[in-house]
Amino acid sequence: xxxxCTRRTIVHVHTYPPIATWSPTENLFAxxxxxxxxxxxxxxxxxxxxxxxxxxxGVTAVxxxxxxxxxxxxxxxxxxxxxxxxxxxxxxxxxxxxxxDDTYVEALAVSSDGQWVLSSVRKLGSPxxxxxxxxxxxxxxxxxxxxYGYCMLQLHxxxxxxxxxxxxxxxxxxxxxxxxxxxxxxxxxxxEAFVYDLSQLxxxxxxxxxxxxxxxxxxxxxxxxxxxxxxxxxxxxxxxGILFGWSHAFLPPGQQPLRIHxxxxxxxxxxxxxxxxxxxxxxxxxxxxxxxxxxxxxxRIPVKGSRWQSPWSAHAHTIAVKTGETxxxxxxxxxC
Numbered sequence: 001x002x003x004x005c006t007r008r009t010i011v012h013v014h015t016y017p018p019i020a021t022w023s024p025t026e027n028l029f030a031x032x033x034x035x036x037x038x039x040x041x042x043x044x045x046x047x048x049x050x051x052x053x054x055x056x057x058g059v060t061a062v063x064x065x066x067x068x069x070x071x072x073x074x075x076x077x078x079x080x081x082x083x084x085x086x087x088x089x090x091x092x093x094x095x096x097x098x099x100x101d102d103t104y105v106e107a108l109a110v111s112s113d114g115q116w117v118l119s120s121v122r123k124l125g126s127p128x129x130x131x132x133x134x135x136x137x138x139x140x141x142x143x144x145x146x147x148y149g150y151c152m153l154q155l156h157x158x159x160x161x162x163x164x165x166x167x168x169x170x171x172x173x174x175x176x177x178x179x180x181x182x183x184x185x186x187x188x189x190x191x192e193a194f195v196y197d198l199s200q201l202x203x204x205x206x207x208x209x210x211x212x213x214x215x216x217x218x219x220x221x222x223x224x225x226x227x228x229x230x231x232x233x234x235x236x237x238x239x240x241g242i243l244f245g246w247s248h249a250f251l252p253p254g255q256q257p258l259r260i261h262x263x264x265x266x267x268x269x270x271x272x273x274x275x276x277x278x279x280x281x282x283x284x285x286x287x288x289x290x291x292x293x294x295x296x297x298x299x300r301i302p303v304k305g306s307r308w309q310s311p312w313s314a315h316a317h318t319i320a321v322k323t324g325e326t327x328x329x330x331x332x333x334x335x336c
Contacts, residue, residue, distance in 0.1 A: 003330045008046050012039065023064040028085075030071055032059035038073050038083070038094075052083035054093040061108040061119075072097065072117065074105030080119060080160065097160035102126075104149075109175045109184075116202060117156040118184055120172035124149040130165050136201055137164040137217050144169040153186055155201065164201060164217060174233040178257035185242060187230025193222040193244050195255050220255050232312075236272045238285055247276045248289055273314040273333060280319060280331060292336055295321075299329050 013034055022029050028049075030040040036055040041048050057076035064071050071083045073094065078101060083094035098105075100121070107120040127143040127150055143150045148171045155164040174187040184196040197218040224244060233244045239257045241250045272283040273292070278300060280293040300323065312321040317334035 003328075010041065010046050019059075019062055021062045021064065023068050024066050025068060028064070028068065030062050030064070032062060032073075036075065036077075038062055038071065040071065040085070049090070050083075050085065051091045052081070052094045053091065054081050054096070055079065060104070060106055063108045063110050065110050065114045066112050067114055069114075072108055072110060074108050074119060076104045078103035078105065078121075080105055080108065080117065080156070097158075098156060098162070099160075106171070107173060107175045109177050111177045111181045111202075112179050113181060115158055116177070116181060117158070117160075118175040118177060119154045119156065120175050120186075121152050121154060122149040122171065123152065128152060128165065128167075130167075132162070134161055135163060135165065137215050139165055139167050140216050140219060141167045141169075143167045146170060151188075153184070153196075155184070155198070166196070166217065166219070173229055173231055176233055176235070178235055178239060180257050180259040182258045183235075183255075185233055185235065187233040187244055189229045191224055191228055191230055193224055193230060193233060193242065193249075195220045195222065195242075195251065197255075199258060222249055224249060236283065241272075241283070243272065243274050248272070248274050248281065248283060271317070271333075273317075273319050275312055275319070275321065280333070282333065282336065292333060293331065299323055 012031055020029055020031050027043055028040055029043055030038055033039045033051070035053070036058055038052040038059055039048060040050045052071065052073065055073065055075040055077050059073050059075050061074035062071065069085055071085060072080060074080050078099055079096050080098040081094035082097045083092060102124045104122045105119055106122060109118040130139055144167065146169060151168040151171050153166045153168060153172055153175065154162050156162055168188065170192065171189040172186055173189050176185040181202050182197070182199040184198055186194045200215055201217065224247065230244050233242065235242055241248055274281050278295055279291045280295065281289045282292040283289045299321070312319065317332060319331040319333065321329045321331070323329050
């Protein structure tokens with residue numbers, strides 16, 4: 001919280017887009033690397049412990065499984081690959097979990113039970129085929145070709161099999177599961193967000209998807225303030241709302257995950273923070289957002305409203321914000 005560098009600086013030459021992904025315990029982190037690879041380091045020492053290879057195009061998404069046994073990566077080569085973390089080899093080729101020709105994998109999410117994968121993909125050329133007998137749900141929209149190709153949200157089981165596809169008219173830039181796996185959360189490049197009810201496909205407590213006949217998956221479109229590319233999207237700690245880009249929205253009870261987190265006994269710990277309109281905002285359990293701290297212009301991100309938004313992150317009561325002039329500002333809200 002004091003802003004001191006506690007670990008050595010790692011010089012890492014990456015490909016675009018720059019991605020850094022933490023493991024659930026925060027003991028490991030990984031980044032795409034040159035040569036279409038993924039590199040993984042120990043967080044406490046900065047030691048490079050493993051390099052995963054196998055992609056034939058740049059890596060666009062990296063995510064750890066919750067048990068930290070595997071790391072999944074998506075690429076412009078149309079594949080999702082899975083690498084085993086526990087093996088002793090310093091460099092290894094990850095196995096193909098999913099592959100599709102003329103397809104770009106843009107974003108990935110893994111369910112908390114490690115049984116399901118969400119992917120955002122773009123298909124070039126011909127429309128995707130959604131008549132497969134393996135699909136357990138039918139899309140609610142017809143495929144629409146955009147300037148990026150045909151954009152889709154896909155649900156996979158851990159064999160890589162696609163069990164559900166939903167067409168989108170715009171590029172999906174972020175995907176997420178709720179902790180109980182009953183909801184999927186999606187953000188796109190136009191600042192739109194969607195919530196999907198997966199409880200019919202993935203019943204609570206089951207690792208096997210519901211059998212056919214095909215069904216549709218309920219979708220809710222969220223009304224958000226005008227903004228650009230949603231690269232950061234998440235549920236609040238109590239799962240009663242979402243954080244997206246630079247703001248917050250409450251979810252009606254019917255759209256919330258089925259298992260709501262009660263949060264810790266000390267309500268101040270479960271406060272949620274976000275940045276919007278020049279202010280740091282705070283949301284306490286069962287309360288509306290309130291302004292906490294005004295940020296002077298020198299502390300603000302000058303590209304708000306642009307699709308290329310600078311990063312920020314909040315953990316517990318600490319908020320980290322990239323500002324102009326290549327600076328990082330740390331806000332400690334624990335005494336507010």
